[in-house]
Amino acid sequence: MTPPAIPLAVWLWGAFDPVLVIAAVLLGWKADQFGKVFIAAIAALGVAVLFSWLVTGLDIPWFAPVSHDTPTLLPVRAIAALLWAGGAYAARRVAGR
Numbered sequence: 001m002t003p004p005a006i007p008l009a010v011w012l013w014g015a016f017d018p019v020l021v022i023a024a025v026l027l028g029w030k031a032d033q034f035g036k037v038f039i040a041a042i043a044a045l046g047v048a049v050l051f052s053w054l055v056t057g058l059d060i061p062w063f064a065p066v067s068h069d070t071p072t073l074l075p076v077r078a079i080a081a082l083l084w085a086g087g088a089y090a091a092r093r094v095a096g097r
Contacts, residue, residue, distance in 0.1 A: 049074070
């Protein structure tokens with residue numbers, strides 16, 4: 001049995017979840033060491049998934065839902081959180097020079 005095909009748009013919605021982006025950028029910007037970027041990404045992933053789960057549980061439409069019927073895309077969200085946090089960390093380092 002093969003898993004169902006997930007359209008590319010669903011993957012992009014998981015990566016560009018606004019809660020994920022805002023949390024990762026804020027926490028990545030605050031990181032003062034590169035190792036803290038990983039912690040920022042994990043925290044942003046947790047906040048975004050919990051928020052999406054809560055919104056989906058309240059039956060409010062959300063473009064990146066988390067439920068048993070929809071793909072959670074945790075690897076996509078984790079990589080996106082790491083990229084957003086790393087980008088914010090790098091931007092702060094460049095702006096501080």
